[in-house]
Amino acid sequence: MIVKVLLPLALSEPFDYKTDEPIAGGALVEVPFGKEKMVGAVWQTDVKSSLDDKKIKKIIRVLPYPPLQKSLRNFVEFVAKYNMAPLGMVLKMVLSVKQVFGDAKMLKLYELSGKTLSEAKLKNSDARWRVIDFLKGGHIFARSEIAQGAGVSDSVIKTMIENGVLREVLQEDKKEFAQPICGFQKVKLNDEQQKAADYLCAKTGEGFGVTLLNGVTGSGKTEVYFEAVEKAFAAGKQVLIMVPEIGLTSQWLGRFEKRFGVCPCEWHSALTQKERVDNWKAVINNEVKIIIGARSALFLPFASLGLIVVDESHDASFKQEDVVNYQGRDMAVMRAKYEQLHIILSTATPDLETICNVESGKYEEVKLRSRYAAAQMPEVEIIDLKKDKPIKGDWGTSWLAPQLCQKLKDNLAKGEQSVLFLNRRGYAPLVICRDCGHKIECPHCSAWLTEHLRLGKLICHHCGYMTDIPSMCPECHSADGLCACGPGVERIAEEVKYRLPEAKIKVLSSDFVTNFKEVQKIIKEMEEDKIDILIGTQILAKGHHFPELTLVGIVDADLGLMGGDLRAAERTYQLLSQVAGRAGRGEKKGKVYLQTLHPENAVLQALVNGNAEEFLNLEKQTRKIMKMPPFGKLAAIIVSSVNKKEAEDCAIALGKTAFNDNGISTLGPAPAPIYMLRNKYRYRLLLKTAKNINIQNVAIQWLQRVKVPSNVRVEIDIDPYSFY
Ligand code: ADP
Ligand code: ZN
Numbered sequence: 001m002i003v004k005v006l007l008p009l010a011l012s013e014p015f016d017y018k019t020d021e022p023i024a025g026g027a028l029v030e031v032p033f034g035k036e037k038m039v040g041a042v043w044q045t046d047v048k049s050s051l052d053d054k055k056i057k058k059i060i061r062v063l064p065y066p067p068l069q070k071s072l073r074n075f076v077e078f079v080a081k082y083n084m085a086p087l088g089m090v091l092k093m094v095l096s097v098k099q100v101f102g103d104a105k106m107l108k109l110y111e112l113s114g115k116t117l118s119e120a121k122l123k124n125s126d127a128r129w130r131v132i133d134f135l136k137g138g139h140i141f142a143r144s145e146i147a148q149g150a151g152v153s154d155s156v157i158k159t160m161i162e163n164g165v166l167r168e169v170l171q172e173d174k175k176e177f178a179q180p181i182c183g184f185q186k187v188k189l190n191d192e193q194q195k196a197a198d199y200l201c202a203k204t205g206e207g208f209g210v211t212l213l214n215g216v217t218g219s220g221k222t223e224v225y226f227e228a229v230e231k232a233f234a235a236g237k238q239v240l241i242m243v244p245e246i247g248l249t250s251q252w253l254g255r256f257e258k259r260f261g262v263c264p265c266e267w268h269s270a271l272t273q274k275e276r277v278d279n280w281k282a283v284i285n286n287e288v289k290i291i292i293g294a295r296s297a298l299f300l301p302f303a304s305l306g307l308i309v310v311d312e313s314h315d316a317s318f319k320q321e322d323v324v325n326y327q328g329r330d331m332a333v334m335r336a337k338y339e340q341l342h343i344i345l346s347t348a349t350p351d352l353e354t355i356c357n358v359e360s361g362k363y364e365e366v367k368l369r370s371r372y373a374a375a376q377m378p379e380v381e382i383i384d385l386k387k388d389k390p391i392k393g394d395w396g397t398s399w400l401a402p403q404l405c406q407k408l409k410d411n412l413a414k415g416e417q418s419v420l421f422l423n424r425r426g427y428a429p430l431v432i433c434r435d436c437g438h439k440i441e442c443p444h445c446s447a448w449l450t451e452h453l454r455l456g457k458l459i460c461h462h463c464g465y466m467t468d469i470p471s472m473c474p475e476c477h478s479a480d481g482l483c484a485c486g487p488g489v490e491r492i493a494e495e496v497k498y499r500l501p502e503a504k505i506k507v508l509s510s511d512f513v514t515n516f517k518e519v520q521k522i523i524k525e526m527e528e529d530k531i532d533i534l535i536g537t538q539i540l541a542k543g544h545h546f547p548e549l550t551l552v553g554i555v556d557a558d559l560g561l562m563g564g565d566l567r568a569a570e571r572t573y574q575l576l577s578q579v580a581g582r583a584g585r586g587e588k589k590g591k592v593y594l595q596t597l598h599p600e601n602a603v604l605q606a607l608v609n610g611n612a613e614e615f616l617n618l619e620k621q622t623r624k625i626m627k628m629p630p631f632g633k634l635a636a637i638i639v640s641s642v643n644k645k646e647a648e649d650c651a652i653a654l655g656k657t658a659f660n661d662n663g664i665s666t667l668g669p670a671p672a673p674i675y676m677l678r679n680k681y682r683y684r685l686l687l688k689t690a691k692n693i694n695i696q697n698v699a700i701q702w703l704q705r706v707k708v709p710s711n712v713r714v715e716i717d718i719d720p721y722s723f724y
């Protein structure tokens with residue numbers, strides 16, 4: 001019999017293999033590939049091969065896992081086709097933990113053999129009896145556990161093993177997952193919350209459906225969707241909860257534990273290899289029921305998925321721009337569709353795409369309009385930096401308007417917490433020489449280096465290049481010419497320290513994102529009111545709940561509104577309202593100050609008026625007129641090469657052969673805003689089509705018209721989110 005096996009490689013075609021026994025579709029099999037062995041999935045059974053029979057190799061073995069379900073295989077096909085990625089690379093995201101295919105690690109444990117001490121010709125000693133007492137009744141333990149439990153040294157155990165009183169037992173090294181407990185500690189929902197929860201529960205378990213849970217910050221969305229999670233779980237199903245930045249959710253985990261009595265199983269890049277192995281196996285074997293994960297969790301081989309929740313569903317970090325480009329939120333909806341289940345998109349600031357899907361009736365919506373209990377929405381006020389100019393101090397430039405400084409001081413005097421938000425890491429975004437005008441640039445990218453004073457380094461935020469802060473100008477060698485230009489969070493912290501030396505100040509920046517412990521520590525200190533003023537980047541916008549926080553200052557509300565990004569306004573709106581939403585979540589009312597040079601800007605006005613609808617309508621009109629998503633489709637084409645000329649020629653050739661008719665238009669080629677990135681020259685084109693056109697097909701036909709040299713890469717990004 002011949003079957004087709006898809007391998008986790010950058011290829012779209014499965015290969016033919018022979019098998020003596022019938023094999024189920026989706027079965028995971030080990031096959032010879034070149035000189036190696038590889039694990040893939042049976043993609044098609046009982047096929048007629050066009051190859052010479054002698055050339056077809058035999059499947060080595062079928063792995064002891066349930067086959068990948070048809071729904072998952074269909075989903076993999078869809079993701080590959082929609083995002084124009086090789087099928088094998090999407091499968092690779094499913095089979096992401098190679099180690100689960102090796103032999104399971106065995107643990108050496110010990111039990112009583114039944115042989116007595118005297119039979120073993122050992123003396124009766126207290127220590128030996130303690131070991132026997134510890135193990136009697138059929139207990140099995142590792143050597144170190146016995147030593148500890150019985151309070152004996154390892155040599156006592158060694159003798160007992162050698163003389164046959166203890167017997168070795170091999171057991172698979174497998175993590176036991178504690179199961180969530182239904183109704184462990186239910187919170188009492190208020191009327192509005194209960195209604196929303198009832199609605200979500202009614203939909204859960206009733207086939208495919210998408211519900212937007214649209215509730216203002218602090219309205220209790222988590223508590224509400226937990227009800228649906230419990231319902232699916234009680235029905236014996238698995239639940240996937242997708243969150244943007246997993247490392248930052250110790251608060252979330254704490255709440256889950258309080259509600260369900262155990263911690264959920266996690267899935268994200270910060271897991272150890274052992275954890276990845278345990279969790280992957282537990283998911284496919286249906287041993288774990290509730291998984292909280294980053295976008296990559298979407299590709300786990302769930303055995304009995306019953307509900308998906310996408311928390312903070314507006315978050316742009318659900319979009320992956322890596323080997324396979326995909327929008328995790330949208331793909332989650334598709335997975336729900338293939339699995340025929342309910343998916344909840346939970347957010348305070350839904351994206352325009354989602355809103356349009358609600359309006360067209362594709363998605364349902366439930367709203368939570370008020371904050372939980374006594375908490376009120378914060379008041380938002382604009383500080384016009386043209387009128388209320390920051391006043392220079394002895395330490396140098398200032399970035400905080402006198403009004404904001406005064407409010408910070410008052411808040412400190414009242415003993416309440418404040419947050420300052422600036423979406424710029426480091427000390428200064430640019431270092432410039434006053435004597436010769438030289439700006440320090442990354443040697444690998446067309447981008448300035450950011451000064452990180454805390455680390456004593458200049459860092460490129462695009463490629464990670466890092467160098468010591470030079471003592472003199474690399475160009476004119478002036479010893480005191482170099483100066484920092486513009487503020488980053490570290491510099492704001494410096495100013496606040498000068499202005500309010502008695503305040504306890506901390507900086508929370510996404511530089512630490514790799515250092516989860518540090519982030520958790522600062523968040524915990526903030527929660528426990530051990531920090532007066534927290535200064536941070538967008539990391540602050542992520543769902544944190546600080547009950548004592550009453551003042552939020554947005555240092556530069558204009559940042560992010562500039563630039564050619566189609567979602568700039570929307571994203572700024574989301575980011576600023578999320579940050580603003582951190583204020584006043586406890587009993588005291590919160591106040592938010594926005595520093596800006598453009599007080600009349602529609603985004604900022606919408607924040608002041610708390611009128612999201614007005615802003616979104618405006619945004620919708622603009623995109624409608626320009627036929628931008630969700631009213632049209634976009635695909636970005638990025639041409640890059642270490643060879644400048646070849647990149648340019650290829651981009652020009654693509655431009656010349658581009659379609660421009662009947663609902664299809666192409667912009668570019670143009671040098672990318674970051675023209676050089678990691679030593680590669682980059683050009684961009686943007687394909688735009690009407691909504692009813694299959695943009696993937698257009699792109700395929702177009703790319704076929706151009707021959708791409710081997711050292712030029714042409715990358716396609718469907719529904720692009722970044723345009724650098
Ligand atoms: P959101 O996700 O909508 O911003 P959260 O779910 O984080 O809101 O809820 C905000 C705070 O209010 C949390 O501390 C949460 O535990 C609390 N809360 C919300 N609803 C209830 C409830 N019904 N009973 C007790 N506490 C609640
Ligand atoms: Zn760089």
Ligand code: ZN
Pocket residue numbers: 433434435436437438473474475476477478481
């Ligand atoms: Zn100089």
